[in-house]
Structure formats: structure tokens, C-alpha cells
Amino acid sequence: MTSSNGWIRRQVLLAGILLSLFVHPSCYADHLRVGVAANFRSTLEKIASSFELEHHTKVEISAASTGALFAQVKNGAPFDILFAADSHRPALLESEGHTRLRRTYAYGQLVFWTPGQPANETALKQYNGTMAIANPRHAPYGKAATDTLELMQVKPSRLVYGTNIAQAFNFVRTGNAPAGLVALSLIRHLDVPAIEVWVVPAESYAPIEQQLVVLKNASSKAELFVAYIFTHVTTQLIEKSGYLAADASHHVGKGTATIARLGADR
Amino acid sequence: MSLLIQAKVKRQGGFELNVDVAFPDREVSALFGPSGSGKSTILRLLAGLDHVPGTRVSFNKVVWQDERTFVAPNQRHIGYVFQHLNLFPHLSVSGNLDYAEARRQSGGGLSRHDLLDILNLSSLLEKRPRQLSGGEQQRVAIARALLSNPDLIVMDEPLGSLDQAAKDRILPYLQRLHRSLEIPIIYVSHALDEILYFADTVFEIADGKITGESSVIDFSVSGTHIGTHINQPEAAAIVSCRVKSENKQYALTELQFEDTLLLVSAGPLVNGESVRVKIPARDVSLSRQRNESSIINVIATTIAHIHDPETGASAVVKLKCGNQFLLALITRKSLQELRFEIGEPIFAQIKGVALMTQHDS
């Protein structure tokens, strides 16, 4: 019992509403889809927002574990750039032909953290309680931790593995483990008193190289973003977040000593 | 007077139980009343299956419940026969009996052998409850309850889920048990024939209150009984007789009833034994003269009371014979035409072979 005019108008309105739901702001302009390992996510978000302001290109960020991102990309997930927490899996992706660029973007820094106690080299060497580290079998921070423990001949009574560095960090934070070898970036996140933290000298362990890859079919804007990563402003931001910035000229992060000593501040 | 209960219970729906009752020792006390009158409630309170504060129960001077005490059901030594769903389904008949025997109270009581004998269960021992008929199940349930050597037996409509034939088969067993035991039995039923058959004392209950207490003999000829059961085939008078002698030639037994004799079919009766006899009102007719008739039992009585309901076809006449009473169910038309009067001598004709004999202890 509606007039045919009114009915048609309603249908058009409905279609319009439905269509607009599918309209995505990023459909309008070029935008970048970026996957990032969880521990670098907050840093990347800051980088991305200033990039967006400068270059008017939206950056869409998905965070997950490196392993998950790796699996997704292998199965065709439409990322443009992947920021991994290690170098092993980016190398794998490159060898399987998924990438057109691979570069180290930061070096993780390992610290010794004992909440409520002063932390220093002696304290670490003498520590014999429960210690939390990331799983050395598949987490780079974990491997770095075992390297350090071996080098300094530390003998904790119990070595507890977190499935990733964030979980190891959480074990210490909740008080279940009195000490841990964790990431500086996570320490920076929380307002931890400086006296509880001791930065492990970088030469004690193989570098925790965090690499990015630009995927084969990525948007042309991808290289623009990569270049932005290595600008002075960004490298400062990365270092403030608890990493060591990488030099743009190093494609494959092998050289350890020189890089490690760069900008290692406290 | 050893089992006492005082209870006030309120239930949803407005039902209220309010009783203060003493049950006699060594007898079968019947709780008789319609469904929903509170009979089962009383039993459950007696057994401690329902715990309602404010109830007082004691047995043989032992307090089972009052404001400060509550004795758990498993410590009261009561043999409880439920109406149905009695037997443990995961055990055989033998297993069910074992269960009771393992928890038996020590000190006398019927043995397993006795019970198997009295209740005729030997052939059922290996069967599972689901393989038994209703009557068989109840016999097993009764045996099991007795095997725990209780001090008191409580039966909640035990024949309620049985058909008439099964009932008729079980009632004699109950009588045999009653004779073999010296403990009180509380028997709940709304079926008149069971009460008349089995009870010694009748407690009438309605709407949660005890409305009468009398011996079964008095009950059978009481006004309330007559008034409510006038047309039921079970309406009967219960009288007490003594076995006098046997007449082998005609296969009859002579019973001494007050000053006269009653003749019944010969049965396993012992001379001098005191028996209870049920005489259905329907089987009694009245006559002003002693006629030549095939009816074998003709007794001189006096009309004690006439109950004419003013409607329907039947009326009941209550007859006095010595110290006991009989009932006769006659048509109102005959009542009108024959113009019986109270105090008038009259002959009661009882059809001989219609008498049912029961054994008194």
C-alpha cells in the first residue's frame, strides 16, 4: 500500500547505505598494509602516524607473532611489508621468492632485570635463582639469553621459558620469576626504575637482528616507507624505544661489533 | 502406646497437617483416608525422611525428633515399604536381601530363611527386579524391610500399584507376617478392603487431621463407615468368632459367634482359635421368619440402627447380635414396605459360602 515512488526511493536509499559500508577510506588512495611482530608494534605505530602526516598515505598495521605472519604470507596474505622480530624467517621468505627487498631495521637489546634489586654484571654472574627467558629454540631473544648465560657462566637454579619475549617479561613482571633476561624495548614501555635494569653488552650475544621484507607484489609506496624508516627522526625514535637502529647501508645484518656499539645508550 | 507423633506441617498450595497421635504397640494401625489427606506425610515424618522443624516423634520412650534432637532415618530401625520403586535395580532379589541383611540390627527377628518361606520367594532369588511382577516385587520389598530386623514397620500403600488379583494373593502373606511378629505396623491405605482385612486399629484422616480412632470392628459398623461406603462392595462388618469344630462330612467349619454358630467352608483352622470374620453387607438379607431356605447361616439379631440416605436405591441396617454388630445392605423399597423398626428382632440371613475367614492372633 505504498506509492510506487516512495518504494523505489526507499530501495535506492538502502542500496546507498549498503554500498557506503563497503567503501573504505583506503580505497580512495594508495595505502600500505604492514604486518609487524608484536614487540615492535607500538614503535611502528608511532613511525606510521608521522609517515601518514608527511606522505598522505595510510598505513594499516596488523600485529601478530613472527611465526603467524610468516605462515600468513606464505599462504597469500596481502601484506606489503613485514616487520619480523628475527632474521631467520625473512631470509626464508626471500629464498622462497616471496620478497623483493630485505633489510635489517633494528637490533634488539637484551637486559638483565631484577625487580626490587639492583642489577649489574656481578649480580648477573652470581645469580642462582629462577630466571625467565624467551624460548631459545625459536625466539631470538631466547638464543641471545642463552649465549649470555653461557658466556658469563651464570647458573640459575631454574630456567623458565616464555613462549616469546613478552611472556618471559610478564613472568618477571608478575613476580613469578625474580629475574629475567628480557627486551629493553619492553622495559622502556613500563616505567621500570633504572637501578633494576642492566643492559647486557651487545658483544655477549649474537645480534638480535630484526629484519623487514617488502613482498614481491607490494604497492609502489612500500619502498617509500622503508626509506622513511632509516631517516634520522625515525632512527632516533627506534633507539628511544629500546632498540639499536640499523644503518641503511647494511642489507644483510652480519657485522656485529661495529653496529652493536653504535648508539648504545642507557 | 509407644509410637508418638506431633506434627504441624504447611505445604505450598494450602495443605496443612496438624496431628497429635499415639499409635498402639504390637498392632496393625491403619491410617485410612483419601488421597492427599496427609497419610504419607505422617509416615515420612515418622521415618525421618522429611525433616520439618517443630515435629515431635518418639518411639518406646526414645526421642527421635524434638527441638534439639533429630535421629537420622538409618538409625531408627524402621522397616519401610514404599508404594513403588522400592527394589535396587542393579541387584538381584538375593542381592537386595543381602543389602538388608548386611545392615541388620542384631538381636532376634525373622531370619532370611523364615522370610523366604513365609513370603514364598525361593524361586525368585536370582531374578532382577525388572523381571518380577508387581506383586512379586512388593513381596521382596516386604521381605527386605523385615530382614533388617526393624522395631517398627511402616507401609505406605504397599498394594496401591497392584491389581485386585495380586492384592488378594498378597494380603494373606501380610497376615502371616503379622502373626509371626510382635512389632507395631503402621499401614497406610485409602482402600477399604485392605483396612478391613488387615487392621486392628483404624485412624481416620482427612485434610491433614485425624478425625477418628477406633478398633476395626467398631469402625466397620460405625456411622461414618456406613455413610461413606454404603455402596461399595467392600462394605462389611468385622466380627470376632472362635473356632468350635469341624464338620468333615460337609467340609464345613463351625464358628462360635456370640450365642450362635456360623458355618464356613472348611479351611486350615485350629479348634479354639480366635478368628476375625468379614461379612459383606451385600451378603446379608433380613427376614421376619426363619424360612426353609438354602441359606445356611440364619442368625437372630435386633435392629440397632437404620441408615436411609433418602436417595438412591440402597439403605443399610445395623444389627446387634450379643455384643457385636452386623450390617445388611437392602433396598430402600424393601425398607419402606417392610417398615422395620429399631429394637425389632429380625433374622439375618448370611449366604454361607460368602464368608471370608481371617486369622486373628
Place this chain on the structure above:
Amino acid sequence: MMDSDLVSLWLTLKLAGATTLVLILLGTPLAWWLSQRSHSNETSWLGNTLRNIVEPLVALPIVLPPTVVGFYLLLAFSPNNLPGELWQSATGTTLAFSFYGLVVGSTIYSLPFYVQPLQVAFSALQRELIEAAATLGASPLDRFFSLIVPLCRRGFIIAICLSFAHTVGEFGIVLMIGGNLPDETRVLSIALFDHVEALDYGKAHVLAGGLLGFSFVTLFLLYAVDRHWQNSTRTT
């Protein structure tokens, strides 16, 4: 299977066994209490209200992500908080990263899988049977073992099998509070996760296939036994 995976297998079975045992001891009375809703007395109002609260609490672990339970457990176990502190002063070690901590976590997480089937079985019991047993002189404990357990055999078997199998598959909680200690907390599901994260798919297949096979066989047997019982014991 590698040696360490065999150790993980043994840990898994130990954890499932210990958890099931704890559940039998704690969950049985709980399931019984929940099943005894009283309808007659006024005084049962409090009991029923409590049941109304406890029942959904027991069911929570079915719908909660294990990470939620693990998160709160990690906080509770911490020596900075009361439960962890009590444990530490009593035993000298933390609940986290210990087998006992896993048992606590698994018990909570498998609780509804034990309690619910058992509660259903208890509710289906005919009250008169238990009352008959009481009148025959059986005390409450006696009635429980001589009558209720045999009559609820099926419920018990289902409850035990389900909670055991569920604990074998336990992952999220162990991940949050286990710490991956090879001799204490690295159960099969964690070992499997490790293999996958390290891209060692060969070993992962062995473990995953094994777990899947075990779960299937358990359930298959459970259903088969149940069918057999339904057919042979048509209870009255």
C-alpha cells in the same frame, strides 16, 4: 618420538591423572550438592540461591578462553599476591612453573567437564531408592558407596573420561603458567607448539597426530561402552 617428547608424554599423562584424581575428590561432593535442589522447605532458599551462583561459576571454564584463566592464575600465583605468597611460605617455591601449579590450573579448567555429567546422573536418581537404603540402616556415606555410585556408574565414567581427555589436550593454561620446563611443565601440547614455532613440522605431525588419535580412540571407546550399557541394562 624423541626422548624429550616421551618425557612430555609421561608428563601429560601424569597431569591428566593427577587432575582427574583431584576432580574426583573435590568435584564429586560439589556435583552432589548442586544436584540436591530442595523444593519443599522454606529453609532451602539459601541453599538454592547459593546453587544459582555456583552453577554458572562451575560452567565458566567452558566459555572462558584459557588465556583468561591463565592470566588470573599467573597473578594469583605471584608471590606478590596472597595465594602465591601462602604457597611460597609453605613450600619455598612458586606455584607458577611447577607441576602443582598445572594441576591447580587444569582442575579449574576441567571442572565443568567432570561436574556436569555427574550432576546430571545424580539428578536422575530416584529419591525413593536412597530413602529405602536409609531405612535399611545405611548411613549417608554407606548409601553413597553402596547405592549411588553403582547406580551412577555411567555418569562417573563419562565424567572421568571427559576430564582426563580434556586435560590431555590442555594448552592455553599451561602456556600461560607453565614456563616450559622440560621435566615438569612441558606437556605434549606445549612440545607440539614448540615444534611448530621452530618450523619443525615433522615432529609436530607426530605429536599432533598422536593427540588426535588418542582423543578419537578415547571418545570412540566411551560411546561404545555407553551403547553396550544401554542395551544390556535397561534399568527399571
